[in-house]
Amino acid sequence: MGQENRPSREISESLRGFGGKHTDVDDEQIFAIFSGGDVDFLRQSYQQLEDRIITGEKLNTKLSHERQLEIVRALLEDVDKAKEWQDKIERENESEGVERAINPAEAQWATPATTPAVHLEYDSVVDATQKIDELKGLEIDHTITEQDGKVVVGVEGNRVSFAFWKKMCSYKDQNKDGCRFCMLSEKNRLAGDITPEQQLASLDDALNQTKSLGNRRTVFEILPDGSFLNPNEVPEDVQNKMMQRLGQEASIHRVAVETRPEFCNAERVRRLMDNLRGDQKLNIYFGLETTDEFVGSVIHKKGYGFKYFKERVSLLLSELSEEEKQRLELSVYNIIKPIYITEQESVDLAEQMAEDMDEFSREVGFEISIKYEPSVVSAGSFQDYLYNEKEETGERRFQPLSYLSVAELIARLSKKDLSQHAKFGQRDDIDNYSVVSMVPQIDDESLFSQFDFMVYNAVQRFNTSHDVRGFLVDMKTVVEHSEEFKKWEREFYGGAGKSELSGLIRESFSGETHVTREEEERIDRQKIIWQVCDAIEYNKDFSDILRKNGKNKENEIKTSIKELFDSKGIEVYGVKDFIFIDSGDQDTEPLSSAGTNPMFSHVSADAGYQIEVIVLNEKKEAQSVWVKIPLKAVDLPSRPEFIYKED
Numbered sequence: 001m002g003q004e005n006r007p008s009r010e011i012s013e014s015l016r017g018f019g020g021k022h023t024d025v026d027d028e029q030i031f032a033i034f035s036g037g038d039v040d041f042l043r044q045s046y047q048q049l050e051d052r053i054i055t056g057e058k059l060n061t062k063l064s065h066e067r068q069l070e071i072v073r074a075l076l077e078d079v080d081k082a083k084e085w086q087d088k089i090e091r092e093n094e095s096e097g098v099e100r101a102i103n104p105a106e107a108q109w110a111t112p113a114t115t116p117a118v119h120l121e122y123d124s125v126v127d128a129t130q131k132i133d134e135l136k137g138l139e140i141d142h143t144i145t146e147q148d149g150k151v152v153v154g155v156e157g158n159r160v161s162f163a164f165w166k167k168m169c170s171y172k173d174q175n176k177d178g179c180r181f182c183m184l185s186e187k188n189r190l191a192g193d194i195t196p197e198q199q200l201a202s203l204d205d206a207l208n209q210t211k212s213l214g215n216r217r218t219v220f221e222i223l224p225d226g227s228f229l230n231p232n233e234v235p236e237d238v239q240n241k242m243m244q245r246l247g248q249e250a251s252i253h254r255v256a257v258e259t260r261p262e263f264c265n266a267e268r269v270r271r272l273m274d275n276l277r278g279d280q281k282l283n284i285y286f287g288l289e290t291t292d293e294f295v296g297s298v299i300h301k302k303g304y305g306f307k308y309f310k311e312r313v314s315l316l317l318s319e320l321s322e323e324e325k326q327r328l329e330l331s332v333y334n335i336i337k338p339i340y341i342t343e344q345e346s347v348d349l350a351e352q353m354a355e356d357m358d359e360f361s362r363e364v365g366f367e368i369s370i371k372y373e374p375s376v377v378s379a380g381s382f383q384d385y386l387y388n389e390k391e392e393t394g395e396r397r398f399q400p401l402s403y404l405s406v407a408e409l410i411a412r413l414s415k416k417d418l419s420q421h422a423k424f425g426q427r428d429d430i431d432n433y434s435v436v437s438m439v440p441q442i443d444d445e446s447l448f449s450q451f452d453f454m455v456y457n458a459v460q461r462f463n464t465s466h467d468v469r470g471f472l473v474d475m476k477t478v479v480e481h482s483e484e485f486k487k488w489e490r491e492f493y494g495g496a497g498k499s500e501l502s503g504l505i506r507e508s509f510s511g512e513t514h515v516t517r518e519e520e521e522r523i524d525r526q527k528i529i530w531q532v533c534d535a536i537e538y539n540k541d542f543s544d545i546l547r548k549n550g551k552n553k554e555n556e557i558k559t560s561i562k563e564l565f566d567s568k569g570i571e572v573y574g575v576k577d578f579i580f581i582d583s584g585d586q587d588t589e590p591l592s593s594a595g596t597n598p599m600f601s602h603v604s605a606d607a608g609y610q611i612e613v614i615v616l617n618e619k620k621e622a623q624s625v626w627v628k629i630p631l632k633a634v635d636l637p638s639r640p641e642f643i644y645k646e647d
Contacts, residue, residue: 060291060292060293060306061292061293061294061295062292062345062348062349062352063292063294063295063345067345068294068298070340071298071299071340072298074340075298075299075340078382078385078386081385081389082382082385082386085380085384085385085388086183086380086381086382086385089379089380089384090380093187093190094190102165102187102190102191104164104165104191104194104195104198104199104202105197105198105201105202105205106201106202106205107162107163107164107202107203107205107206107209108163108164108165108187108202108224109161109162109163109428110160110161110162110163110205110206110207110209110210111160111161111210111426111428111576111614112158112159112160112161112210112213112217112573112614112622113158113159113161113425113426113460113622113624114158114159114460114461114463114464114621114622114623115157115158115159115218115219115254115463115464116423116463116464116466117142117143117154117155117156117464118154118155118218118219118253118254118281119152119153119154119155120152120153120154120155120253120279120281121147121150121151121152121326122150122151122152122153123150123151124151125144125151127151128144128151128153131153131279132144132153134250135153135155138215138250138251139215140155140156140157140215140216140218140251141156141157141619142154142155142156143156155218155253156218156464156619157213157215157216157217157218157219157251157621158213158216158217158218158219158620158621158622159218159219159220159221159254160206160210160213160217160219160220160221161221161223161426162203162206162220162221162222162223163222163223163224163225164199164202164203164206164222164224165187165188165191165194165198165199165202165224166188166194166199166224166225166226166233166234167188167194167226167232167233167234168188168189168225168226168233169182169188169225169226169227169233170226170227170230170232170233171226171227171260171303172225172226178301179287179289179300179301179302179303180299180300180301180339180382181300181335181338181339181381181382181383182225182381183378183379183380183381183384188224188225188226196235196237196238196241199234199238199242200238200241200242200245203242203245203246204245207245207249212573213573213622214251215250215251216251216620216621217249217251217252218251218252218253218254219252219253219254219255219256220246220249220252220254220255220256221255221256221257221283222242222255222256222257222258223256223258223285224258226258226260227258227259227260227263228257228258228259229257229259229263229264229268229272229284230259230260230263236271239271239272239275240271240272240275241275243255243272243275243276244275244276246276246280247275247276247277247280252280253279253280253281254280254281254282254283254329255276255280255281255282255283256282256283256284256285256329256331257272257282257283257284257285258284258285258286258287259284259285259286260286260287260304261286261304261308261309261312261313262304262312264284264286264312264316265315265316265319266316266319266320269282269284269316269320269324269328270320270324273324273327273328278327280327281327281328281329282327282328282329283328283329283330283331284328284329284330284331285331285332285333285371286309286313286330286331286332286333287302287332287333288302288306288309288332288333288334289302289332289333289334289335289338290306290334290335290338290349290353291306291352291353291356291357292349292352292353293305293306295338295341295349299338299339299340299341300335300338306356309332310360313330313360313364313368314364317364317366325366329369330366330367330368330369331368331369331370331371331423332353332357332368332369332370332371333370333371333372333373333425334349334350334353334370334371334372334373335373335375336350336372336373336374336375336401336405336406336409336437337374337375337400337401337405337437338375339382339383339386339398343401343402343405343492344492346401346405347405347408347409347412350372350409351409351412351413351416351418353370354370354413354416354418354421354422355416355418357369357370357421358418358421361421367421368421369421369422369423370421370422370423371423371424371425372406372409372422372423372424372425373424373425374400374401374403374406374424374425374427374436374437375400375401375437376400376427376433376434376435376436376437377398377400377433377434377435377436378433378434379434383398383400384434386398387399387435400435400436400437400438401437402437402438402439402440402488403437403438403439403452403455403456403459404439404455404478404484404485404488404501405488405492406424406437406455406459407455407458407459407471407475407478407501408492408499408500408501409422410422410459410462410468410471411499411500411501411503411504412500414468414471414504415500415504419462419466419468420466422466423463424459424460424462424463426460426624427456427612427624427626428576428612428624433579434579434581434610435581435583436610436626438452438626439451439452439455439456439484439488440452440484441484442483442484442487443637444634445583446581446583446584446606446608446628446630447537447608447628447630447634448533448537448626448627448628449482449484450530450533450534450643451477451478451482451484451485452626453526453529453530453533453625453626454474454475454477454478454526454530455475455478456624456625456626457474457526457529457623458471458474458475458478459471460623460624461474461617461621461623462474464621468504469508470519470522472504472505472508472509473515473519473522473523474522474523474526475501475505476505476509476515476523477523477526477642479501479502479505480505481640481642489502525570525617525618527642527643528568528569528570529568529570529615529625530643531568531643531644532564532565532568532570532625533625533627534636534639535564536561536564536611536627536629537627537628537629537630537634538633538634538635538636539629539633540633542557542560542629543608543629543630543631543632543633543634544595544633545557546608546609546629546631547591547595547596547597547600547631547632548595548596548597549597550597550599550600551578551580551609554577554578557578557629558575561575561611561613562575565613565615570615571615571616572613572614572615572616573614573615573616573622574613574614575611575612575613575614576611576612576613576614578609578610578611579609579610579611580607580608580609580610581607581608581609581610581628582603582604582606582607582608583604583606584603584604584605584606584607585604586602586603586604589604589605589606590602590603590604590605591603591604591605591607591631591632592605592632596631600631603631605632606630606632607630607631607632608628608629608630608631608632609628609629609631610626610627610628611626611627611628611629612624612625612626613625613626613627
């Protein structure tokens with residue numbers, strides 16, 4: 001086949017490696033099936049293809065043949081163009097000297113976030129006494145409960161997500177660009193040779209960067225690209241020494257790593273646990289992303305599917321002792337809203353994954369949690385290409401989902417009693433991102449709605465406690481007062497009051513059920529943060545300074561932002577580096593040149609800097625507030641009385 005049929009080769013490679021199987025699939029057959037023909041032809045031809053890939057079985061998918069045809073036709077059109085876009089971004093990185101700015105002895109990133117508690121089981125209160133006394137001495141919040149005849153100590157705190165420089169993901173290196181959505185390896189490709197000493201130094205750097213959390217740092221996640229358990233990517237000696245180093249941190253009770261399932265076996269898991277303290281748990285994350293076989297193979301191009309994952313995990317658990325399994329936690333990722341998938345389909349697929357993982361957990365007698373990751377746009381990714389492409393209507397071909405859909409997923413999972421095993425990632429759990437899932441303002445979608453913090457806060461608090469009542473308290477103001485929610489509900493369900501979230505709010509706060517004083521205080525804190533966000537986003541001085549000076553005045557504005565939060569009694573952990581965002585059209589709505597730095601001569605009037613502010617709540621848990629300072633100052637619109645009204 002010639003270069004013009006590269007897209008069909010991509011799709012055949014996706015299917016050929018699916019489920020860990022390697023079957024001869026004719027690229028020309030792929031091209032013929034998906035580039036033409038009607039739906040009936042697709043059903044017949046695609047069924048033949050399925051039978052060749054998974055003998056006697058059909059692809060397990062919620063998507064109709066019509067949707068599959070639509071998606072694959074789009075892929076055939078877009079694969080080459082997306083590759084050209086990626087190559088362009090890579091050339092820009094090289095020309096800008098990105099590799100010269102890399103210091104492998106420093107962490108790629110190290111950031112705090114909320115986390116579920118670490119649960120340690122003991123046979124009796126007497127057996128748990130030493131751990132309880134230790135936690136008291138370290139001033140670590142904890143709970144003590146009884147469950148199935150065991151005493152369970154819940155260790156509460158923050159997680160730190162850390163990435164270090166390493167060899168690029170072997171699947172990406174060997175399999176023609178790897179997973180279709182991922183660009184995490186791009187900087188590692190530029191890093192060159194990295195020594196074990198530098199990698200271990202980067203871990204110390206991450207611990208130093210987050211030391212202000214003190215003993216509230218109870219979970220540590222090692223999340224570079226690729227597979228930590230692949231010795232060709234991370235030498236075993238580095239793996240062992242990282243575990244040993246984290247074993248020296250008395251407050252850390254859970255250590256997490258990521259891997260593809262083919263690199264995970266009992267021997268490697270046992271070795272990592274042997275290098276940790278006996279009271280530390282090992283959490284292994286797998287990038288499964290979906291249990292839908294069409295999405296996993298054709299859209300994500302994962303190279304394995306749910307069936308293969310189940311085989312590997314079943315084998316792993318069968319070879320570990322009960323004592324070893326007590327120290328092990330298993331999790332899978334799910335990207336909410338991949339390319340070509342609608343918002344409604346994404347939530348349906350995420351809910352289906354929860355049901356599938358719950359069923360598999362019951363089969364193997366071992367709980368497997370899901371970490372949901374709302375989609376983002378990373379530079380050079382397939383999402384980035386589609387985000388910058390527009391339909392004839394002017395709509396972008398890819399948009400990350402509304403965070404209201406994440407809240408709706410929690411409501412759906414709660415109704416099915418599946419929410420206890422759900423976790424939710426931070427927006428910045430991935431590197432080199434630009435556009436994130438958010439709740440945009442109703443009248444200016446380039447800015448964060450002030451309701452965005454309320455929704456994001458509700459999800460992150462739920463991530464810690466899995467307290468459905470608390471989640472609904474945090475969402476109550478949004479559902480009852482937000483025009484953004486009303487618009488989302490109309491678009492998602494076709495009418496007001498039809499979402500599971502609306503239903504749960506009605507059930508929880510009707511009749512004799514009232515908000516408690518403690519819950520009112522949580523709502524009042526949301527209102528205070530709303531006011532601070534207003535003071536940042538609608539700050540003409542901030543806009544003018546950035547417009548004239550760009551990031552040269554970043555530190556000055558960071559200090560001012562911290563002072564604004566401090567003045568309202570909100571403790572700030574840190575203000576992250578500003579990220580330039582331009583979601584407008586520079587040709588039709590350019591930024592005026594008057595009073596503008598020449599560096600912004602080719603940007604739109606919607607351009608600005610996106611900023612993450614990490615604050616600590618009343619329990620000293622790290623929570624993120626996201627704002628955007630536009631280069632073109634925006635006047636403060638009318639504000640609702642329930643936010644600014646003095647009690």
